[in-house]
Amino acid sequence: MKLTVKRMMIAAAALGTLTATPALAGGSFSFTLNPQNAEQNQLMRAGLFAAAIANDMSKQGGIKQNGFGNAAGILQNGFGNQGIVVQDGNGHNGTIRQNGNNNAYGLFQFGRNTNGHVVQNGHGQTGTTFQFGW
Secondary structure, X not given: OHHHHHHHHHHHHHHHHHOOOOOOOOOEEEEEEOOOOHHHHHHHHHHHHHHHHHOOOEOOEEEEEEXXXXXXXXXXXXXXXXXXXXXXXXXXXXXXXXXXOOOEEEEEEEEEOOEEEEEEEOOOOEEEEEEEEO
């Protein structure tokens, strides 16, 4: 019994040393979605088209920023490409570069201080990235 209490005290002391960094010290997480078949590709393209309409962007896409200190850019070489960058919050940096034809990508950044840079080389590629920073 005394050995179990001693082990618990050692474990508690060890855990106490691991929590030196505050939980809200700043950071970010991202996730990227890429379609795996033609049906998913069509669905994602429809979603990106709807996102462009909802954000008052042209068919080729555009940039919408809400906040301070944000930087964004889209470079398209080819035809039929669609690029969307939406930044909501402060201190975001995001770019989309599309080389080829009929590519579609959406970069959505929320919170603060996220960095996202996407390059699509080829034809018919589709994807989205969502980033959240704190």
